[in-house]
Amino acid sequence: MSATAPHAPSKLELLELLAAIGTAQWRDFAAAAGRYGLTSTQAKVLAQLEGPVPMRGLATLLACDASNVTGIVDRLEARGLVRREPSAADRRVKNVVATDEGRETIRRVREEMQATHGALDILDAAESATLYALLERLRPTMERTA
Amino acid sequence: MSATAPHAPSKLELLELLAAIGTAQWRDFAAAAGRYGLTSTQAKVLAQLEGPVPMRGLATLLACDASNVTGIVDRLEARGLVRREPSAADRRVKNVVATDEGRETIRRVREEMQATHGALDILDAAESATLYALLERLRPTMERTA
DNA sequence: GCAGATGTTTGATGTCATCAAGTACTTGGA
DNA sequence: TCCAAGTACTTGATGACATCAAACATCTGC
Numbered sequence: 001m002s003a004t005a006p007h008a009p010s011k012l013e014l015l016e017l018l019a020a021i022g023t024a025q026w027r028d029f030a031a032a033a034g035r036y037g038l039t040s041t042q043a044k045v046l047a048q049l050e051g052p053v054p055m056r057g058l059a060t061l062l063a064c065d066a067s068n069v070t071g072i073v074d075r076l077e078a079r080g081l082v083r084r085e086p087s088a089a090d091r092r093v094k095n096v097v098a099t100d101e102g103r104e105t106i107r108r109v110r111e112e113m114q115a116t117h118g119a120l121d122i123l124d125a126a127e128s129a130t131l132y133a134l135l136e137r138l139r140p141t142m143e144r145t146a
Numbered sequence: 147m148s149a150t151a152p153h154a155p156s157k158l159e160l161l162e163l164l165a166a167i168g169t170a171q172w173r174d175f176a177a178a179a180g181r182y183g184l185t186s187t188q189a190k191v192l193a194q195l196e197g198p199v200p201m202r203g204l205a206t207l208l209a210c211d212a213s214n215v216t217g218i219v220d221r222l223e224a225r226g227l228v229r230r231e232p233s234a235a236d237r238r239v240k241n242v243v244a245t246d247e248g249r250e251t252i253r254r255v256r257e258e259m260q261a262t263h264g265a266l267d268i269l270d271a272a273e274s275a276t277l278y279a280l281l282e283r284l285r286p287t288m289e290r291t292a
Numbered sequence: 293g294c295a296g297a298t299g300t301t302t303g304a305t306g307t308c309a310t311c312a313a314g315t316a317c318t319t320g321g322a
Numbered sequence: 323t324c325c326a327a328g329t330a331c332t333t334g335a336t337g338a339c340a341t342c343a344a345a346c347a348t349c350t351g352c
Contacts, residue, residue, distance in 0.1 A: 022168030145261035
């Protein structure tokens with residue numbers, strides 16, 4: 001192997017590296033959320049709320065049982081980070097909306113993921129673009145099959 | 147933007163893509179573990195056991211309280227996937243070792259992460275090597291800062 | 293307009309996570 | 323030597339997360 005040729009990784013090596021990166025990023029996220037008194041699950045929910053999302057939609061996004069979402073949203077609502085709004089179109093549905101405080105909180109959590117920010121700063125523009133393009137290609141299969 | 151030039155991603159876009167991939171991989175892992183009646187935490191512990199690891203070491207690897215590990219290992223041990231062995235060097239320490247059945251189980255779990263395997267199959271050897279090299283560079287900062 | 297499907301909540305139960313306290317052992321000096 | 327301080331593990335209390343089953347309101351299609 002020459003000094004400049006990249007290491008040719010086995011699939012298993014690549015899988016483990018991907019897992020390690022994923023784990024580290026999750027820890028970074030959980031730690032940042034913790035500084036605002038949020039569990040990682042609560043922060044994850046907050047991160048989904050660009051717009052109004054029905055309870056059922058949250059359960060699908062989180063890949064968990066709908067009854068689970070009730071308690072999580074209860075706790076977020078009790079802290080004023082989230083609001084339940086009845087849907088105009090379907091009276092069974094309750095849409096969950098982030099409050100201003102909720103939006104601000106999740107913005108800060110993302111901002112404070114220093115391990116992740118620091119790591120991404122290592123790459124130059126071309127490398128970032130390459131990484132982005134490669135991950136973009138993995139994404140559809142990862143998300144569809146799972 | 148030309149048709150062949152890769153999209154130049156903002157840091158936030160890259161961060162979100164990385165999070166999406168990480169989430170999908172975790173779901174894939176949890177689903178595979180579930181098929182063997184394991185929670186994702188139990189599977190994660192099993193995945194750490196290449197050799198003997200003291201309880202305390204597991205707590206460090208999982209970034210959780212040591213008292214938490216007691217219960218997780220209790221349940222794995224009750225199912226015969228893991229064994230506690232007293233350390234010869236330090237009688238306070240109990241080393242956790244995967245049994246043959248435990249090793250076989252985690253091997254199958256990894257094998258059955260079809261979303262991840264399927265996604266990685268999309269890349270050719272050169273692309274895999276590029277991705278590996280890029281992630282390798284991110285890794286130290288991600289893990290050290292977190 | 294009724295039967296079946298869907299959205300949400302409640303209640304029971306099990307796992308994961310923390311902290312505080314207790315026991316057993318090791319270690320570094322006085 | 324022997325004791326104080328530290329470390330490894332467990333137990334018990336408590337809260338968050340996860341599932342399932344069941345109840346209830348509402349929607350949909352026939």
